[in-house]
Amino acid sequence: MSLKITKPLVTVDWLYKHINDTNLVVLDCTIPKVTDVATTDNAKKCIKGALFFDLKKTFSDQNATLPNTVLTAEVFERKAQELGINNNSVIICYDDLGIYSAPRVWWMFQLMGFKNIAVLDGGLPEWNANNYPTVANYSIKSDKGNFTVDFKPxxxxxxxxxxxxxxxxxxxxxxxxxxxxxxxxxxxxxxxxxxxxxxxxxxxxxxxxxxxxxxxxxxxxxxxxxxxxxxxxxxxxxxxxxxxxxxxxxxxxxxxxxxxxxxxxxxxxxxxxxxxxxxxx
Known part of the structure; x- marks a missing residue:
């Protein structure tokens, strides 16, 4: 049976329990705070199996004059498919700051009519606080997904x-x-x-x-x-x-x-x- 979620938040315990489920997609949605001075973290770690969701460069309109402008439904659908997301995927979004940029990604998928998605409560800091395992590199999806948009204007x-x-x-x-x-x-x-x-x-x-x-x-x-x-x-x-x-x-x-x-x-x-x-x- 495919994994389903009914709440907009999940705990790190829940994610650890389901980390090997076949239709689970974990997205690292980290961006720096606009008020922070940019730094480079050479020891970046991520949750096992996580894909990098590039909120700034891939999933924002690069031709827009405003920052973080949401993509059109057509382009979002294509980019999500390229990331390997399917209609039966269950998506967990997290970021390195606890709860900061992951809710933006959750909202974007809500806008696109996708509901089987939640934010990891506490993000990577909470994951680390529970001593759950991290890895040094993101996963890479080789297969194109079949994600389709049902836009909610x-x-x-x-x-x-x-x-x-x-x-x-x-x-x-x-x-x-x-x-x-x-x-x-x-x-x-x-x-x-x-x-x-x-x-x-x-x-x-x-x-x-x-x-x-x-x-x-x-x-x-x-x-x-x-x-x-x-x-x-x-x-x-x-x-x-x-x-x-x-x-x-x-x-x-x-x-x-x-x-x-x-x-x-x-x-x-x-x-x-x-x-x-x-x-x-």
Whole structure:
């Protein structure tokens, strides 16, 4: 029987138990934080059997003017097939920072209509903390997969949709950036951008849903999101679509369905020049 998962998070114990299942695909989705100084780790390790999911160069639109722009459905399908992903695959995403970039990959597959996917809670740090084995090299899939896209456009928002949602009483825009960037009292990591926030948006910094690099408990997440249970639509935004996906994952843990990510996020909004920006005076 093929492996199936029904929750958006799995533990390292679960992954270790199923590491040799035939339809399991483990993806290392690590990218550096935009606020970090780049470093080279010559001792890079990965989970046994993991494939490298190149979020920056392969699975983002290289012709786009904005960072991390999601691929078209057609191109995503082809790239996923080239990675060896099949329609009956069960995908586990992880990253080296605990929970950071892996939720972006989870969300991308949700956008493409693929549900048999989860994020490894705590990522590689939690795997290492349990002394589970690592290897020095990624696996390489030799066979092309048969992955097919069932695109879900309601999961993706552009600037026009977010602008409309600003004045919609049944929509809420939630910004995952730090409070200082949201208020405009600290600069953006991209120096060409003004800090501040989208009018009528609210701030839930992505770190609020995490504890010791893992997702907070169901009860703690419920306390954060319960006030939005009557909203028809929740749009998550951040700097460039990465940490917004962490909030989307947290909402999915609570089985909140009506969520979307603003793909261009603050980078697109602030670089427009004609859109309103709120800053703390």
């Amino acid at each position: 309601n999961k993706l928002k552009n600037t026009a949709a977010v602008y409309k949602a600003m004045s919609n009483d049944t929509s809420v825009i939630i910004d995952a950036r730090s409070e200082e960037r949201f208020l405009g009292t600290a600069p953006e990591p991209r120096p060409e951008l003004s800090s501040g926030h989208i009018p009528n948006s609210i701030n839930i910094p992505f770190k609020f849903v995490l504890e010791s690099r893992k997702m907070k408990s169901f009860d703690d997440l419920f306390k954060i999101f319960t006030k939005f249970e009557n909203e028809n639509e929740i749009i998550f935004t951040c700097g460039s679509g990465i940490t917004a996906s962490i909030l989307a994952l947290a909402a999915a843990v609570l089985e909140i369905k009506n969520t979307a990510v603003y793909d261009g996020s603050w980078t697109e909004w602030a670089s427009n020049g004609n859109l309103p920006i709120v800053k703390e005076v």
